[in-house]
Every structure is written in C-alpha cells, then in structure tokens.
Amino acid sequence: MKYLLFLLPFISSFSFSQEKRISAKMISSKINSHLLSSYPTVKKFHFYTEIIAQVPYIECEFKYENDHYSLLFLNDSLIEVEVEVPFSEIPEIERLKISNRLNNDFESYKIIECQKVNQFSNVKYEITLQVKRKGKFEYYFNSLGEFIEREEETEIPIQTQF
Amino acid sequence: MKQVLVFLIISLSIPSFLTQDLNFKGALFALNQTGPLAKKWNYNLFVSTTLDAFSQEVNAVIYPASDLQLYLQPSLIYVHTSNLNFSGSYTYQRNNPLRSNFSNEHRLWQQVIFSLPFTIGKLTNRLRYEERFIQNRITGFYPFSSRLRYQLCYNRPLQGKSLDVNEFYLNMYNECYFSLNGTKNATYSENWTYAGIGYDLGNMGRIELGYLYQIYVRNQAKDLRFLNLIQLMWVTNFKRNN
Numbered sequence: 001m002k003y004l005l006f007l008l009p010f011i012s013s014f015s016f017s018q019e020k021r022i023s024a025k026m027i028s029s030k031i032n033s034h035l036l037s038s039y040p041t042v043k044k045f046h047f048y049t050e051i052i053a054q055v056p057y058i059e060c061e062f063k064y065e066n067d068h069y070s071l072l073f074l075n076d077s078l079i080e081v082e083v084e085v086p087f088s089e090i091p092e093i094e095r096l097k098i099s100n101r102l103n104n105d106f107e108s109y110k111i112i113e114c115q116k117v118n119q120f121s122n123v124k125y126e127i128t129l130q131v132k133r134k135g136k137f138e139y140y141f142n143s144l145g146e147f148i149e150r151e152e153e154t155e156i157p158i159q160t161q162f
Numbered sequence: 163m164k165q166v167l168v169f170l171i172i173s174l175s176i177p178s179f180l181t182q183d184l185n186f187k188g189a190l191f192a193l194n195q196t197g198p199l200a201k202k203w204n205y206n207l208f209v210s211t212t213l214d215a216f217s218q219e220v221n222a223v224i225y226p227a228s229d230l231q232l233y234l235q236p237s238l239i240y241v242h243t244s245n246l247n248f249s250g251s252y253t254y255q256r257n258n259p260l261r262s263n264f265s266n267e268h269r270l271w272q273q274v275i276f277s278l279p280f281t282i283g284k285l286t287n288r289l290r291y292e293e294r295f296i297q298n299r300i301t302g303f304y305p306f307s308s309r310l311r312y313q314l315c316y317n318r319p320l321q322g323k324s325l326d327v328n329e330f331y332l333n334m335y336n337e338c339y340f341s342l343n344g345t346k347n348a349t350y351s352e353n354w355t356y357a358g359i360g361y362d363l364g365n366m367g368r369i370e371l372g373y374l375y376q377i378y379v380r381n382q383a384k385d386l387r388f389l390n391l392i393q394l395m396w397v398t399n400f401k402r403n404n
Contacts (some may be wrong), residue, residue, distance in 0.1 A: 020322040048322060130243065135201070155240040156399065157204045158247050158275045159197055160288055160315065161335075161356075
C-alpha cells in the first residue's frame with residue numbers, strides 16, 4: 001500500500017484506484033507458491049485487485065502468527081510487505097527517535113496503528129496517530145527511525161439521512 | 163351465557179369496524195449535500211419532498227394524490243473523530259405544502275452519531291433530540307413538543323472492502339421515534355425502515371435508490387398510517403482542498 005501512496009502524486013488527476021475482492025482461483029501459481037512457501041500455516045488468504053493508472057496490482061491480506069499482513073504484487077512479483085507490529089517491538093534506538101519526533105509535534109497522542117513496511121530490505125515504519133482535537137496523522141520513518149514525511153487524514157462526517 | 167356470547171361477538175367485531183389505518187404508496191426525492199466549513203466543522207443540507215402517488219377514498223374521506231411533505235434541513239456537524247460526530251440544526255417542514263390544509267413546523271435538534279466497524283461495513287448509531295414547534299391552524303400558535311429518535315444504520319461496499327468510483331454499496335436503517343411531551347398520539351409514535359442500493363459516481367457524488375417504509379400513529383385511537391415509498395436520493399460531498 002505504501003508503494004501505491006508514493007506512486008499517487010505521479011498519476012494523472014483523471015485516474016483513480018479501484019479495489020475489488022477476487023477469488024483465490026484467479027491468483028497465479030507463482031503468487032500462490034510464494035504464499036504457501038513463505039506462510040505455510042496460513043489457512044485463508046484474502047485477495048483484492050487494485051487498479052492504479054491502468055496498472056493492475058494484486059493485494060493479499062492474511063493473519064500469520066498473530067500479525068496482520070498485507071502483501072502487494074505487480075506482474076506476479078512481490079513489491080511490498082506490510083505487517084502490523086506493536087510499537088514496543090520497534091528496536092529501542094529507532095523507537096526513541098520516533099517517540100522524540102512525535103512528542104515534539106504533539107503534547108498528547110495515541111498510536112492506533114504501527115506497521116513495518118518491507119521486513120527485510122529498505123524497512124520503513126508507518127505509524128498512525130489519533131491526536132486530541134487535531135485528528136488523525138500518518139507518519140513515515142525509515143529503518144533508522146528518521147522522519148520521512150507525515151500526512152494528515154481528513155475526517156469526513158458520518159453519512160446519515162433525515 | 164347467551165349474553166356473554168353476544169358481548170364477545172360485539173367486542174371482537176369492534177376493531178374491524180373502527181380501525182382506520184391508512185396505506186399510502188408514493189415516492190420520496192432527496193438531495194443530501196455535505197461540505198467542509200473548517201477543519202472539524204462541516205455543513206449538511208438535506209432537502210426532500212414526499213409524494214403520495216395515488217388518490218384513494220377511505221371511509222368516505224378522499225385522500226388525493228399530492229405532495230405530503232416538504233423538508234428542508236440545514237445542519238452543522240462537528241467531527242470529533244471519524245467515528246464520533248455531533249450535529250445541530252434548524253429544520254423546516256411543511257405538511258401538505260400544496261393544499262389549503264397545510265401546516266408548518268419549525269424544529270431544532272441536536273444529535274450524536276457513533277459508528278463502529280461491522281464485518282466489512284459500518285454500523286452507525288444515531289440519537290437525536292428534537293424540539294418541535296408545530297403550527298396549530300385553528301389557534302394559529304406553535305405549541306412546543308419534543309421527541310427522541312434512535313437510528314441504527316448499516317452500510318457496506320458491495321464490491322471490495324472499500325467503496326470506489328463506479329461501485330455499488332448497501333445502505334439500510336431502522337429508526338424509532340419517541341414523542342416525549344406536548345401534544346402526542348402515542349409515546350412510541352413512529353418507525354421508519356429503509357433499505358437501498360447506492361452507486362458511486364465519483365466527482366458527481368452518489369446516487370441511491372431504495373424502499374422506505376414509514377409507520378406513524380396518526381390519532382389518539384392509535385390508528386396507523388403506512389407509507390410505502392420508493393426513495394431516490396442524490397448525495398454529494400464537497401471536499402476540502404489541502
């Protein structure tokens with residue numbers, strides 16, 4: 001997903017992404033064999049297609065050893081792995097750097113999601129915060145805990161009628 | 163024994179003689195526009211008109227096909243979090259707007275909406291307190307009454323885990339109305355049930371078609387009015403340019 005976020009600014013304003021759930025039967029044997037060999041104990045994979053700028057990506061979500069995984073494939077090749085990790089599992093030095101940055105930006109906040117992007121190479125951390133009276137923010141840090149960028153999420157009202 | 167039997171027969175027959183439930187069929191057209199005012203504040207404008215499509219005569223009373231209700235509801239929304247919103251509004255409602263027996267209503271309301279994820283959709287709870295000023299055409303006054311409403315709503319995308327452009331979604335709700343004080347026909351005075359299918363048009367918003375079933379206690383004798391409506395709504399949401 002993060003890979004897609006980086007792509008977005010380069011995409012024409014007329015394009016949009018579409019995400020649709022697809023059956024496991026539609027997945028190539030190459031992707032299937034990768035999943036079965038890397039995550040042998042997973043019983044159920046959920047697959048989605050995501051089309052950005054006419055390019056079809058395959059996203060696969062599943063739970064493995066109590067962690068939530070999201071994998072992104074392009075032309076049957078794995079391009080990104082996201083895994084939810086507890087904030088406390090980030091190595092101490094990097095975690096301190098990240099905390100310092102967050103404490104510097106906000107007096108009080110709550111970490112509602114922490115994801116490790118690409119586990120084995122070019123590691124990044126994607127951290128979602130809920131800040132009182134300010135809303136939701138997504139922070140991106142590199143493997144050394146250095147700040148890359150932050151995005152503020154726009155909160156839209158809950159839709160009702162009458 | 164004979165007297166008891168006569169009494170029972172008369173008693174059991176009374177409802178069929180006196181029940182005056184009314185059943186109308188029609189359509190409801192609505193426009194639902196939301197947009198940002200400030201970081202945490204949004205406005206919403208909801209306009210609708212309810213049409214009774216068929217004339218009918220019930221117990222010697224003629225109910226002509228006509229516009230039953232005009233509804234104009236601007237509101238202010240405070241988005242505390244994406245799952246918790248607060249709103250307030252002044253709403254204007256005109257019943258039988260095109261007929262001589264029209265009546266106006268001025269209404270203030272405050273509401274809280276709390277939503278939580280449920281399967282791949284969203285379950286939304288809405289509690290609204292209304293202060294109503296309904297015109298009495300005989301006295302010319304607008305006596306005060308109040309009402310509490312609770313709505314349970316579920317909506318979910320039908321193609322994938324999120325709603326994207328050119329995709330369908332499902333929206334359904336049930337709402338209970340409780341009249342608290344002032345002139346009222348019953349405490350539990352109204353119930354609305356809705357189920358509809360929507361389609362995301364992208365920049366043009368969303369279009370939604372559904373069936374709305376309204377049950378209303380229409381008099382002190384607890385006679386009911388049933389409204390079977392085909393609802394067509396256009397939903398637009400202007401977004402803030404960051």
